[in-house]
Amino acid sequence: MIDTAVTSTSAELRYRCRDVWQSLVDHRFVGELAAGTLPLPKFRFYIEQDILFLDGYARAIGLAIGRTSSDEELRELTGQLAIVVEQELENERKLLRRVEELSGSGSRGDACPAATTISYANFLVATAVRGDALDVMTALLPCAWSYADIGRKHIDGAVEHPIYTDWLRLFSGSEYLDYVDRRLAFFDRLAAPAASRRWERLSELFSTATRLETAFWNMAYAEEEK
Numbered sequence: 001m002i003d004t005a006v007t008s009t010s011a012e013l014r015y016r017c018r019d020v021w022q023s024l025v026d027h028r029f030v031g032e033l034a035a036g037t038l039p040l041p042k043f044r045f046y047i048e049q050d051i052l053f054l055d056g057y058a059r060a061i062g063l064a065i066g067r068t069s070s071d072e073e074l075r076e077l078t079g080q081l082a083i084v085v086e087q088e089l090e091n092e093r094k095l096l097r098r099v100e101e102l103s104g105s106g107s108r109g110d111a112c113p114a115a116t117t118i119s120y121a122n123f124l125v126a127t128a129v130r131g132d133a134l135d136v137m138t139a140l141l142p143c144a145w146s147y148a149d150i151g152r153k154h155i156d157g158a159v160e161h162p163i164y165t166d167w168l169r170l171f172s173g174s175e176y177l178d179y180v181d182r183r184l185a186f187f188d189r190l191a192a193p194a195a196s197r198r199w200e201r202l203s204e205l206f207s208t209a210t211r212l213e214t215a216f217w218n219m220a221y222a223e224e225e226k
Helices: 009-016 018-025 028-035 040-065 071-103 115-130 133-154 164-172 174-222
Strands: none
Touching: 009 018, 009 133, 009 174, 018 133, 018 174, 028 040, 028 133, 028 164, 028 174, 040 071, 040 115, 040 133, 040 174, 071 133, 071 174, 115 133, 115 174, 133 164, 133 174, 164 174
16 A cells, blocks of 8 residues: 555556566667667567557547546546647657668558557556546556656667657657656546555556566567567
C-alpha cells in the first residue's frame, strides 16, 4: 500500500519496478542510438513496429473513453487520443520516410506485427475491455513516461546523427516533457483516492506494462518478426 501523503502514486509504482525500469532506460537499443552506432535497419524495424503498436494504443484509449466516470477523465483521455492519432502516428510515418530515404531502400509496404507488438497492444486493449479509465491510464503510463526518461538520460551525450539526434531531441524537449508532467499530475490526482484499495491491481498493471516496454526494445534490437 502507498502513503500518498509521502509520495505520489506514480512515483511509488515506478519505484516498485525500479530495476526493470532502469533496464529499459539503459537498454542497448537506446544506448547505441545515442552513440550513433545503432544499425539503421534496427531503427527502421522499430519505427515500423511502433506504428503498428500505436494503433492498438489508440484503440485502448478509445475503449477507455467509453468507461470514463467524469468530464475530467473524458477530457484527459480524449486529449491523449488526439495526440496519438494526430501527432504521434503522423510523426512516426514521417520519420519512417526519412529512414527509407537515408537507407536508399524505399518502402517495404505494410509491415507485419511482431509477436511482442501484438502482445503489448493486446494487453492494453484487454485492460481497457476489463477495467476502467484508471486501469487503462495506469497501463499506458510507462510508455510515455519511459520515453521522457530515455530522452533526459541520453540527449546530453548523444552523437550527432541525421535521424537519431532528432529523435532524442523530441523526447527530451520541453514540449514532450511538459506533456508527460501533465499526464503524471492528472494520473496522481485521479489515482490518489483509489490507490489504497486498488494498489495491487495498479501495481500489477504498471509493472506488466514496464516489462512489455523492455520486451519491445528487445524485439526491436533483435528484429524479431515472429
